[in-house]
Amino acid sequence: MTTPTNHIDLGTVLRQTLAANLYSNLVTRPTGRAVRTQIELLLKDADRTLTVIDFSHVQMIDFSCADEVIAKLMLTPPAGRETYFVVRGMTDDHWHAIEQVLEHHGLAIIVERGDGVDLLGVLDEGETRAWEALKRRGRASSRQVAADMGAAEPDARDALERMWRRRLIARHDEHFMPVSALS
Amino acid sequence: MTTVINVPPSLDENTFEQVLEQLAALPDDAKTLFDARHCKWASPYGLASLLTIGQTRLHIRPTLAVPEADDTASYWARSNFFHFAEDLFDLTGIVPRRSGQKDSQVLLELTPISNTEDVHEVVGRIQERAQQIISKELGIDSKAIVGFAMTLSEVCQNIIEHAGLGGWVMVQTYKWKRRLGRRVVVIAVCDAGMGFRKSLETSGSHSPGDRWDDAAALEAAVIRGVSRFRDPGRGQGLAGVRKYVGRWNGKLSVRSGTARIALVPDWDEDVPLKERMPYFPGSQIQVTIPERVAR
Numbered sequence: 480m481t482t483p484t485n486h487i488d489l490g491t492v493l494r495q496t497l498a499a500n501l502y503s504n505l506v507t508r509p510t511g512r513a514v515r516t517q518i519e520l521l522l523k524d525a526d527r528t529l530t531v532i533d534f535s536h537v538q539m540i541d542f543s544c545a546d547e548v549i550a551k552l553m554l555t556p557p558a559g560r561e562t563y564f565v566v567r568g569m570t571d572d573h574w575h576a577i578e579q580v581l582e583h584h585g586l587a588i589i590v591e592r593g594d595g596v597d598l599l600g601v602l603d604e605g606e607t608r609a610w611e612a613l614k615r616r617g618r619a620s621s622r623q624v625a626a627d628m629g630a631a632e633p634d635a636r637d638a639l640e641r642m643w644r645r646r647l648i649a650r651h652d653e654h655f656m657p658v659s660a661l662s
Numbered sequence: 663m664t665t666v667i668n669v670p671p672s673l674d675e676n677t678f679e680q681v682l683e684q685l686a687a688l689p690d691d692a693k694t695l696f697d698a699r700h701c702k703w704a705s706p707y708g709l710a711s712l713l714t715i716g717q718t719r720l721h722i723r724p725t726l727a728v729p730e731a732d733d734t735a736s737y738w739a740r741s742n743f744f745h746f747a748e749d750l751f752d753l754t755g756i757v758p759r760r761s762g763q764k765d766s767q768v769l770l771e772l773t774p775i776s777n778t779e780d781v782h783e784v785v786g787r788i789q790e791r792a793q794q795i796i797s798k799e800l801g802i803d804s805k806a807i808v809g810f811a812m813t814l815s816e817v818c819q820n821i822i823e824h825a826g827l828g829g830w831v832m833v834q835t836y837k838w839k840r841r842l843g844r845r846v847v848v849i850a851v852c853d854a855g856m857g858f859r860k861s862l863e864t865s866g867s868h869s870p871g872d873r874w875d876d877a878a879a880l881e882a883a884v885i886r887g888v889s890r891f892r893d894p895g896r897g898q899g900l901a902g903v904r905k906y907v908g909r910w911n912g913k914l915s916v917r918s919g920t921a922r923i924a925l926v927p928d929w930d931e932d933v934p935l936k937e938r939m940p941y942f943p944g945s946q947i948q949v950t951i952p953e954r955v956a957r
Binding site for chain 2: 497502504506507508509510538539541542543546547550551571572575576579580583584
């Protein structure tokens with residue numbers, strides 16, 4: 480199973496979006512909309528993609544821009560296609576704005592850290608436990624995850640399928656995996 | 663006949679109401695002279711609001727008598743006030759030239775906001791100076807700087823998204839001797855656009871039977887995060903500002919139309935909601951973050 484991976488340096492997209500922009504700040508809704516449109520253009524042709532959204536060259540992001548870029552990408556999946564996102568280079572300063580919009584919409588995102596990936600945002604207990612089990616295994620069936628969670632298989636499956644529909648984990652036949660495993 | 667409007671010696675968010683009270687009784691086409699000769703001090707809110715008054719007197723261009731005190735007039739010049747005021751008022755008195763010298767306490771001189779690029783410019787410029795002022799001089803955690811820039815961005819965007827007319831922003835630090843005995847950093851963002859009530863009315867988000875006036879519109883927008891846009895992600899900007907102000911024990915006040923709403927910290931004696939104030943168009947926002955003191 481091969482999945483095309485896009486790397487989107489938000490700093491570069493920002494400079495392409497705004498004429499003569501001297502700063503590396505993701506601020507204002509129109510800027511967020513323009514950046515999101517650029518990202519969506521990259522995704523339009525593939526059936527399944529993993530996109531790394533890289534904040535390394537972004538100094539700050541405000542609430543409005545976080546809503547336009549992160550929330551709307553997570554809220555509006557392109558019809559008939561699987562699009563997964565991983566956030567890279569996110570600092571506490573970025574998180575401040577992103578956390579608020581995730582809470583506002585009840586969303587979560589995958590964030591790449593130095594030692595792996597984490598799932599941040601709004602998750603219920605079942606999802607959190609299923610994620611921890613899946614992260615340890617890398618690829619697992621709902622039966623395996625249920626065993627690790629000490630839960631009934633239907634409960635584990637339900638949590639995994641919810642996360643899959645939220646595009647927080649990937650699925651291949653009867654197996655689930657962190658989206659980072661797609662790359 | 664020209665009506666003289668006295669500008670108080672100390673022009674800030676509270677005393678600016680005296681100016682509006684004098685204006686309230688006048689028709690739009692009344693000839694007015696704003697007499698600031700005896701004004702000694704003006705806050706960013708005072709200066710930005712004075713400019714917005716100029717925007718509202720479209721029928722007959724008002725006159726502004728500039729402060730007589732050299733240091734006051736010079737400060738107004740360094741804050742860019744006269745640069746914009748000369749387009750809106752006939753200025754009388756001695757108007758100092760801009761020397762190019764910056765005021766060390768002014769983080770951002772009066773800056774017009776009318777489009778997205780203006781917000782980028784303002785946020786970028788504030789970041790260059792905020793580290794020194796906010797972190798080192800006000801003793802506020804350096805983590806607060808990004809939040810401060812975000813707050814500035816969101817309140818400026820309020821003009822672009824809702825006013826329908828350009829406004830001004832100014833950021834400054836100063837010592838509030840009487841009220842607080844501490845230094846503060848203040849953001850003032852003022853416009854004379856459509857204001858919160860009219861903006862929300864365009865969405866039809868309130869029921870006809872509900873209480874609906876400027877105060878209700880401010881409560882909806884500032885406290886409940888209601889926006890005129892149907893997009894469920896809207897309204898988060900002011901919610902974020904509120905959160906930031908609360909975290910740093912600051913004060914947020916928003917005036918629009920005939921009402922003013924405020925998030926009042928323990929160090930201030932303001933009231934949370936004022937109604938039946940003299941009508942003034944648009945919205946006028948002030949964010950005040952105080953110096954941190956060791957406990």
